[in-house]
Amino acid sequence: MEIASFARRPTLAACIGLICLLAASAASAATIAKIVLTVPSKTLRVGHHETLKAVAKDSLGHTITGVKFTWSASRPTIAKVGSTGIVTALKAGTSTIKASAGGKSASVIITVPLPTSMTGVAAQGAALAGATITLKDKAGRTLTTTTDSNGNYSLDTTGLASPFLVRVQLDTTTFYSVSDATTASKVVNVTPLTDLIIRSWYSVQGKTVDAAFAAPTTNPAPSPTEVQIIGNVVVQVTALWLQQNGVDTTDFSFISTPFTASNTGTPDAGVDAVLAETAVDTGAGTVTITDGTTTQDSSVTYGDGSMTVDTSTSNGTDSSSSETGTVIATTTTMQDALTGITNELSAFAGTVNTKGSALKASDLTPYMDAGVLNEGLNKDQFADSTADDLRGLTISFQIQNIISLDTTNGLADVNFMLTGTEGDQSQTQSAEFFFKKQSNGTWLLYGDQLPAKINVDSEMRTNQGANATANGPDINVDIRPIKDAFTAISVNGGPFNNAALSTQGTDIQTFTPDPAFPGTTVEVDRDIFFYNTGVLANLVPAGTQITVTMTPAGGGADQVYTLNTNAFTTEAISITNLTGSTLADATVGTPLHVEWTLPKTFAVAEVKLSGNVFTDASEQCSADKPVLSNTATSGDITLPASCGSGTINGANLNVNVIGVNGEREIVIYEFQGP
Secondary structure, three states: OHHHHHHHHHHHHHHHHHHHHHHHHHHHHHHOOEEEEEOOOOEOOOOOEEEOEEEEEOOOOOEEOOOOOEEEEOOOOOEEEOOOOEEEEOOOEEEEEEEEEOOEEEEEEEEEOOOOEEEEEEEOOOEOOOOEEEEEOOOOOEEEEEOOOOOEEEEEOOOOOOOOEEEEEEOOEEEEEEOOOOOOOEEOOEOHHHHHHHHHHHHHOOOOHHHHHHOOOOOOOOOHHHHHHHHHHHHHHHHHHHHHOOOOOOOOOOOOOOOOOOOOOOOOOOHHHHHHHEEEEOOOOEEEEEOOOOEEEEEEEEEOOEEEEEEEEEOOOOEEEEEEEEEOOOOHHHHHHHHHHHHHHHHHHHHHHHHHHHOOHHHHHHHEOOOOOEOOEOHHHHHHHHHHHHOOOEEEEEEEEEEEEEOOOOEEEEEEEEEEEEOOEEEEEEEEEEEEEOOOOOEEEOOOOOOEEEEEEEEEEEEEEOOOOOOEEEEEEEEEEEOOOEEEEEEEEOOEEEEEOEEEEEEEEEEOOOOOOOOOOEEEEEEEEEEEOOOOOOOOOOOOEEEEEEEEOOOOOOEEEEEEOOOEEOOOOOEOOOOOOEHHHHOOOOEEEEEEOOOOOOOEEEEEEEEEEEEOOOEEEEOOOOOOOOOOOEEEEEOOOOOOOOOEEEEEEEEEEEEOOOOEEEEEEEEEOO
């Protein structure tokens, strides 16, 4: 019995085991309700691998173990998959990866993007050869490479998220940079001046770029717009040297404009030459640039969410001084405001360009707040004036710097570079715009909220023609309120001691709101209040506060306004082709050709040619200004043949050259009647 019993146990046990195995297999196949795929990333760069994991679940969501999956790829030439779920990217495109078992499957689309690369040059007045380049994206992911003998480098940034922070290290030298575009394919140079740009972003926040580079997720890099704004300030500071070395500063960026660095010890032309002339001490906050003859010293300071650069330049004979800077939008609220403002001006430019020579004042009023007051003009007058100025031009705006940005009260003061093109001529000038936030979140033009056109200009003046005296640096005060609005105006501060302005007659401006009705014009008359210091023995520092006090004609309290003086220069320019000084020499009513010189001690941002005629009734009318480039040395202008009710008995021409940091040169050529 025991043997029989013993003999039966193996047979019985084997049958039971087989039955159980078959039953278990049937049960497993029958109970797979779904397959779940775990995918680390749906984007995979060419040549990279990723492991996908598949899990079988029953109807209750429990994991079923021991399941063998079959893997397949819809386009294996783009992304293939192995038997264990390892996916390999082969070329750009998409491929569907599928895991199957027990009649169920799950799939995911893997995208293999076109390879994107970031290139750049690391230089310090010479190429930084054999230096280590380290890149970190916004998530802290890191790439490294080494520069070649010319300081060039390239990194595959496919799948990484901008903005990027970039660091170059060579021996004891360390510089930083930051991307200024929204794509992963771009140029990011690394130099002492890119280092200044990104350090400024973090310095305003009381942080260091070293700490930010170590933890970029908690110390985000600036947006492309903020990089551009800070970069503009650095370009302004170095513009004289860039222009002298043949660099067009209109769209220039130290970060993203390609250039060649020397590996011979002798600087190449252009940007490389400027870097060779530049010494940046970020610890002391100084930038010194010299070519051995002319030297420029700048100090950089930070405070109240802004950066300021004070600059002085001298060549031993002539000198200039300036102050530039910007508010830096470090908060999301400020950045959203800036986006709204730039969008508004973009739409404004679109309207001007679409309407062209048919531009009407009413086309522009939707972009204006109801409370517009700009240089004494109300909303309708401001629209009339602006339409007259821009009609027939093709315009574009590029943000330059932020003077103030008050998100609490919804007010902003922003400088833009305005480029206007007429035919084959283009002119770029700095344009200050004031905005007010609306209840719907948009930002509309608001005007400077001043009751008059107020100009307090530090300038280097050259008088020619009928009056060729009193040449030299001075401060000119020219205030033009709407006629009969104020009875007296005085200035105080700097060289002024409650100096009373004298009245100089009436400025007559005529606008055409709608070109379809050229005979329907709007006239705005202004009183002219004037004061000039005469030649100054001592220059007034840029940023000196000047107070303007205006006494209303209707009574009530005086209106007081404070302005800061602009940059000063002692370099003179002149009109070179005119000799006569009688009214007949002005050829009123017909074109007059004018030629002039340009300065060499500061970079030019804008060149203007304007003119005025004067009558025996103390009236003044202005000529239309021609469109001129910032390198123009000649132009044609037609002075008005009539003005108001009086007889023309005098005229003048004005050549104004404005520097990128606010320097001002003026030549006044005067014509007198018999």
